[in-house]
Amino acid sequence: KRGTRTASSEGNTHAMTEPVAAIGTLNQGKLDAVRLALDLHALAYRLHPVDAPSDVSDQPVGLDETSAGARNRALLAREAVEGARLGIGLESGVVCIGTDLFDFCACVIFDGNRCAVGLSSMWALPGRVAETLGELGYNPSFEALGVNPNCTGEGVLSELSGGLLSRPKQMSEAVSCALLQLKNAEYYGAAR
Numbered sequence: 128k129r130g131t132r133t134a135s136s137e138g139n140t141h142a143m144t145e146p147v148a149a150i151g152t153l154n155q156g157k158l159d160a161v162r163l164a165l166d167l168h169a170l171a172y173r174l175h176p177v178d179a180p181s182d183v184s185d186q187p188v189g190l191d192e193t194s195a196g197a198r199n200r201a202l203l204a205r206e207a208v209e210g211a212r213l214g215i216g217l218e219s220g221v222v223c224i225g226t227d228l229f230d231f232c233a234c235v236i237f238d239g240n241r242c243a244v245g246l247s248s249m250w251a252l253p254g255r256v257a258e259t260l261g262e263l264g265y266n267p268s269f270e271a272l273g274v275n276p277n278c279t280g281e282g283v284l285s286e287l288s289g290g291l292l293s294r295p296k297q298m299s300e301a302v303s304c305a306l307l308q309l310k311n312a313e314y315y316g317a318a319r
Contacts (some may be wrong), residue, residue: 259271
């Protein structure tokens with residue numbers, strides 16, 4: 128399907144009975160974030176990773192562009208995996224508040240009828256990173272500052288917080304906030 132590539136699913140003994148959630152990424156940190164949120168909500172899904180493009184810029188800016196990237200990934204992932212109950216897309220972006228640039232994550236979960244959107248907490252990027260982000264990119268801007276981007280998937284957020292925070296934890300907040308809408312559909316109205 129349009130620009131998507133699927134990967135092997137998570138394996139377990141209950142895989143055939145669990146509903147499938149197609150995840151629009153092959154990134155292990157994002158997969159961990161989805162699993163963390165699903166476990167927190169006691170939802171059993173077999174994750175099926177899909178290399179789904181966001182169709183937004185490499186560094187999305189603003190709530191709209193970042194959420195659009197997550198939505199594109201969710202829709203493409205669900206379309207690419209036959210029988211998937213959910214399509215889940217995650218996209219990290221930045222937003223300007225006053226004179227500071229903040230990092231955040233958007234999640235969109237598509238259940239075939241509605242797109243539920245969730246956002247994570249935000250944290251301010253160091254000024255020198257914000258200044259070089261457009262020229263160098265995200266991780267290189269942190270490397271130029273002397274901060275290791277942490278190739279284990281925990282991200283620069285883990286490095287800066289001494290492990291108290293992490294990229295997967297931040298992303299799982301966005302997933303949980305989107306799940307909130309699906310679990311309480313009677314309060315959120317008709318599909319949109």
